[in-house]
Amino acid sequence: MNDTRKNRLEREALKIIVEAGEKGILQSDLWKKLEATSREGSRTALRLEKRGIVSRDKELFEGRWTYRLIAQKQPITIMAIAECPCFSCEQLDRCGEGGNPDPNRCEILTIWILGDKKKAEVEGLLDETKKQA
Numbered sequence: 519m520n521d522t523r524k525n526r527l528e529r530e531a532l533k534i535i536v537e538a539g540e541k542g543i544l545q546s547d548l549w550k551k552l553e554a555t556s557r558e559g560s561r562t563a564l565r566l567e568k569r570g571i572v573s574r575d576k577e578l579f580e581g582r583w584t585y586r587l588i589a590q591k592q593p594i595t596i597m598a599i600a601e602c603p604c605f606s607c608e609q610l611d612r613c614g615e616g617g618n619p620d621p622n623r624c625e626i627l628t629i630w631i632l633g634d635k636k637k638a639e640v641e642g643l644l645d646e647t648k649k650q651a
């Protein structure tokens with residue numbers, strides 16, 4: 519496989535894997551979409567895995583072992599940014615690096631970045647900022 523084809527396959531494979539989202543895509547389905555041979559597809563997936571861009575999780579599918587490819591980083595969506603607690607924080611006007619409050623030390627922002635599981639905790643703390651405003 520020449521470098522041009524190799525690079526094109528990597529780019530297209532990554533696009534398909536990212537678009538598959540958190541559920542990922544079976545390696546065998548990827549080749550079909552790429553119109554590549556299973557050998558080219560395996561090598562492409564291995565290269566992406568070695569670079570830490572995708573994970574390859576072994577999976578039994580219809581009686582055969584294959585791999586599920588999942589992107590290790592998903593692109594940031596507008597929706598994800600829109601949910602940032604700063605947009606509904608009463609202290610946004612006063613908040614700044616080195617100030618008080620400081621986003622580098624903000625518990626609300628930290629909890630939000632750490633994940634959705636703590637959403638209720640964030641909402642409770644945002645209510646507290648309303649009382650302080």
Ligand code: SF4
Nearest residue numbers: 604607610613621624
């Ligand atoms: S206090 Fe926290 S949540 Fe509010 S604007 Fe600053 S960083 Fe964002």
